Amino acid sequence: MLDNLLALFDRKTTIYLVAASGVFSLVVIIGLCFDGLWYRPMPVFDVPLLEMRETLRKNPQDQALREEIRHLDQVVRQDFITTRKRLLVGGYLLFFSLLIFVLSLRRWTVLQQKLPEPLLLSQLAEHPQAQMNLFRTLAFFCIPLALLSLYGLSYLKHHPQIVNEAGLQAPQPPGPPLEILVPDNQKWPQLRGPKGSGVVDDPNLPVSWDVEKAENLVWKVEIPGKGHSSPVIWGDRLYITTGDFESRKVLCYQRSDGNLVWSCALRTNAQLDEELKEDEGDTGLAAPTAVTDGHYIVAFFGTNEIAGIDREGRQIWSRWFGPPDSDFGIASSPILSGSTVYLQLDQGSKEKKHSMLYALDIASGKPRWEIPREVPCSWSTPILVESNGRSELITAADPWAISYDPVSGKEIWRAKVLSGAVAPMPASCNGFFFTATEYSQLAAIKTGGQGDITETHVAWTMESDLPDVAGMVTDGKLLILPNGTGKVRCFDVLTGKRIWTQEYDNGFWSNPTLNGDLVYMTDMEGTTFIFKLADKYEEVGQGKFGEPVLTSFAVADSRFYVRGEKYLYCLGKPQ
Amino acid sequence: MKGFGVACCLLLAAIPGGYAERRFPPPDFETGYTQPPVVFQEVRTPVSQYVDLTLLVVCLAIGTWLLHYRRSRRGIFLLGLFAVLYFGFYKNGCICPIGSIQNVTLALLDPHYPISLAVIGIFIAPLLFSLFYGRVFCGGVCPLGAIQDLFLFRTLRVPRWLEGSLGLCRYFYLGIAIYTVAEYSRFVICEYDPFVGFFRMSGLPWKLGLGAALLGIGLFIPRPYCRYLCPYGGLLSLLARRSSTWVRITPTDCTNCTLCDAACPYEAILRPEEPIRPEGSWRFKIILASLGVMALFIASGFYLFGTALSGILLSTWFGVVIASKMMTQAFSNRRNHFETDHAACLSCGRCYEYCPYGKTMQEIDAHAG
Structure with missing residues (x-):
């Protein structure tokens, strides 16, 4: 049957088929290219629509303009969809015409083929030189190519x-994703x-919980x-x-x-x-x-x-x-x-x-x-601070606290205020930057300086009961400083005057969280102490996890999300 | 000839169309319109993968039957056409045994990488067929090979010494592909697949251009990708050397008419020849040179990669590949008749059309099989 079918395609028919499918393919390609060149994707988005949108933003009450934009938008979208369909149809037409073209061309080459001329046996023995050429090719092509590949990969490896x-x-669509x-x-x-500050304002967050008794516990799951x-x-x-x-x-x-x-x-x-x-x-x-x-x-x-x-x-x-x-x-x-x-x-x-x-x-x-x-x-983790109309990326390490321009990475200022192993996350508010670490000092630095500001911008320092891991939290007036031995101290932000000190049984590695005027601070054994950020220490409640907690709270939708050693917790008031 | 020139132009002209991508910004009116969630392409179901595996095995079985029992070049050609349409255009060229090298490698190196049994099957099935029946997969089941075969117009003979050297690139590529999977979890074989853009009717211009260039070269130098670049072809070649059944030229009936040699576009027919430089001293020198090259590459590995094991292994692999090729020259044998080069034979069946003893060979093959 196949022979009968192929017999239909004699030399003359095949040539016609080659020519017809070739010309058709060419026409489709020209059409697609013309379509592609002529059609500018979304031309009205380039200038007119964008300008109209901008105008509308400035004058949102302009209903006529709004309708005009909507109409234009719809026209453009319809045009876009039509073009897409045209491209798709063109693509399929091109595919099938090229397929016919290639197959008919192939049939034509088969019909053109002649029987190969037999070689004389005397021509068969290969010249030994040909084998030597293998070595030359290996030497001049393969070995350099292989070594070059290795060099390229090792470059990737080391860079x-x-x-x-x-x-x-x-x-992804071009430009930043929505x-x-x-x-x-x-x-x-x-x-x-x-803001990396640990500050939130949600009056519906719970002020006590007990995981074992399922009090204010929404769910808990074991972390694998x-x-x-x-x-x-x-x-x-x-x-x-x-x-x-x-x-x-x-x-x-x-x-x-x-x-x-x-x-x-x-x-x-x-x-x-x-x-x-x-x-x-x-x-x-x-x-x-x-x-x-x-x-x-x-x-x-x-x-x-x-x-x-x-x-x-x-x-x-x-x-x-x-x-x-x-x-x-x-x-x-x-x-x-x-x-x-x-x-x-x-x-x-x-x-x-x-x-x-x-x-x-x-x-x-x-x-x-x-x-x-x-x-x-x-x-330590850096923080981003808005200060005097500029953004600063501030880092803390031994011995320098350094501020950088977040856009260019250029250094803005530095202050020699730290030493040793710097781990606590800094804090910032009201033009002050606070950094501290154990066996060094707590330093309050006025932001907005330039160059080395060690001598000019350090407002005050304090050198005892400093944190080794936990960060600080502040509302702009008072600063809470927990440490690894269980001592929590409250300072006046402006003067550095100690307001009060509270001692706990266990130390703190977890960063504190401030919700309104309530501070949430979890010790290493998994007990959260909730107290007021005020001139006098006043405990409001406690939360119990029943396992060590060294991490920081996450807050969303009036719920705390906390990672313990084994479990992940969601805490919230009953809905 | 001109027709093929036109074909090339058409193919190249199609590139901008294939590349054309249209994006459209979403409406941003404050009308309460809710953006629909981003929809990603569904992952293929395991059933679909097993269907592909089954079809692959069936195609391999049919290819084996067509090659060794029916000895039908036409049948193999039609099978290739099916492979291009189904594995190529319909399945978008994925997953193919060539790319599966990387999936299997990553699964071996990373226990967390999920790999289905179907993918392992797709990797192994052509290798097994190659071990028993030669490179049946290359002959009529591989869409990449078949699409190149469609474009073969007139064969230019590549000198054997150049053929041998260029063929090593497959093994370099195989080593680099495994290295990049191990080091970067990158699938370079897929990234640089020259024909997948045609199968998907879309792709980056340089990739479509690369595919078009290979098809253009393939007009005169048959299947350049298969012979000089395909890493999976390299693996199949290694196994096909030991295959129990292969395309045969019978020593008893062969009249040395050379028609098969003239018909084979892949330089896969070995001619009768005297062994080169049989002297023992030459053999010794070649072996010594081979070992020297291997030492050079091992040393290069340590120099370039330090203590990184993967880099040293890659360098050693390069050394082994080149040294092995050199050593084959030291042990060439006398050949009195035309023979098939098991490793190079792509099982296309073209030689059947010319061999005056084709039917006899069929019987012998059936008996041997």
Whole structure:
């Protein structure tokens, strides 16, 4: 049957078919090219519609203009859809015409074929020179090519680049993605909230709870993994990280019921030292808290791996900063501003010059800038401060507190106020920046300076009962300073005068949270003390977790989200 | 000839159309309009993967039957056409055994990487067929090979020494692909797949251009991707060397008419020849040189990658590939008749059309099989 069918396509018919399908394909291609060249995607969006939109923004009452924009918008959309259909039809036409063209062309070549001429046996023996040419090719082509490939790969190896996970990334529209709109009270994008201050104002948050008695407990779930990172929240999603030598993961939970939505194990080019398996450091490998803008979650781990993951749990990019070089592990969390992730990665000794400050694009991981820092390893998380009309990214390490321009990375000011192992997260308010660490001092620095401001801008200092891990919280008038031995002190922000001191049985590593005038502070055994931020210490309530809690609270929708050693808790008043 | 020139132009001209992407901003009126959630492409169901695996195995079985029992070049061509349409255009060229190298590698290196049994089956099935029946997959089941076969117009012979050297690139590529999976979790074989853009009728210009260039080269140098770049083809070649059944040229009936040699576009027919430089001293020198090259690459690995095991292994692999090729020159044998090069034969069946003893060979193959 096939022979009969093929017999229909004799030489003449085949040539006609080749010509017809070729011409048809050409016409379709010209049509598609013309369509592509002539059609400017969304031309009215370029100028007129944008200008009209701008005009409407200035004068939102202009109903006529609003209707005109709507009409124009609809016309453009209809045109867009029609063009899409035309492209699709054209594509299919081109495909089938090219298929016929190729097959008929092939049939034509078969009909054109002649029997090969037999070779003489005397021609068969290959000249030995031909075999020697193999060596020449190997020497001049293969070996250089192989060595070049190796060099290229080793270059990649020693200059860790951004690795985009091709094929895993969903197509993104050009430009920044649209914000996933959620109410502000459902955003807790980074450690200690939107401003990194641990300050929230929600009168419906509970002032007592007892997990064992299920008092004010909405849900609790066991966390499948180790870590000291805190939860971050965007809308109905909550993210935490876990990590050990075997794998580092980002876990996504449904905020309403605590169901695990997905978990994403990192895949990076990290070469982990086996020593890390034996000793993960005091911090563990998942101490840094992730950041999220709703679209992406950027998680950093004690292995010096950082990765961007989309909200569906697909890893988009990753980067490895080389083997970690820190005495107690890695603890500094990334922070987020717009679409930029800032990471203070202070490692090694001052002489090694391993410390860096990175600004990375959240969507791609590409560096916006990265600058070296002349400081040894530290564990503190930087904060972003608005001061005198400018933004400052302020870091704390031994011995310098340094302020940078978040856009360019240029240094603005520095103050020599610290020493030793700097871990507590700084705080800021009312033009003051507070930083402290154990065996050093608490320093209140006036922001807005330039250059070395050690002598000019340090408002006051204090040198006793300082924190080793926990950060501070302030309302602008009073400053609360918990420490690792269980002592909490309250200071006047402006003068540095001690207002009161309260002693507890256990120390504090968790960062305090301020809600209205109530301070929530959780000790290492898992008891939260709730007291008023006032001139006199007054306890309002207590919360009991029944297990150690070293992390910071996340707040959304009048509920606390807290990570304990084993469990993740959602606390709130009964609805 | 001109027709093919036109074909190339058409293909290249199609590139802008294929690349054209249209995006449209969402309306931003304050009308209470709720943005629909972003919808991502559904992950293929496991059933679909098992259907693909079943079809692959059925195609391999049909290809084996057509090649070794029916000895039908036409049948293999039609099978190739089906492969292009189904595995290529319908399934968008994914998942294919070539790319599955990376899935399997990543699954071996990362216990958290999920891999279905179907993907493992897709990886293994062509290898098993190759071990028993030669490169049946390349002949008529691989869409990448078949699409290149469609464009073959006139064969230019590639000198054997150049063929041998260029063929090593497949193994370099295989090593680099495994290395990048291990180091970066990147699937470079898929990233640089030159034909997937055609199958999906969309793609980056450079990738479509690369595919068009390979098809253009393939007009005169048949299947350049399969012969010089395909890493999976390299694996199949290794196994096909030991295959129990293959495309045969019978020593008893062969009249040395050379028609099969002239018909084979892939330089897969070995001609009768004297062994080169049989002297022991030369053999020794070649072996010594091979070992030297291997040592060079191992040392380069340590120099370039330090203590990174994956880099050293990659460098060693390069050394082994080149040294093995050199050593084959030290052990070449005398050949009195035309023979099939098991590793190079792509099982296309073109030689059947010309061999005057085709039917006899069919019987012998059936007996041997």
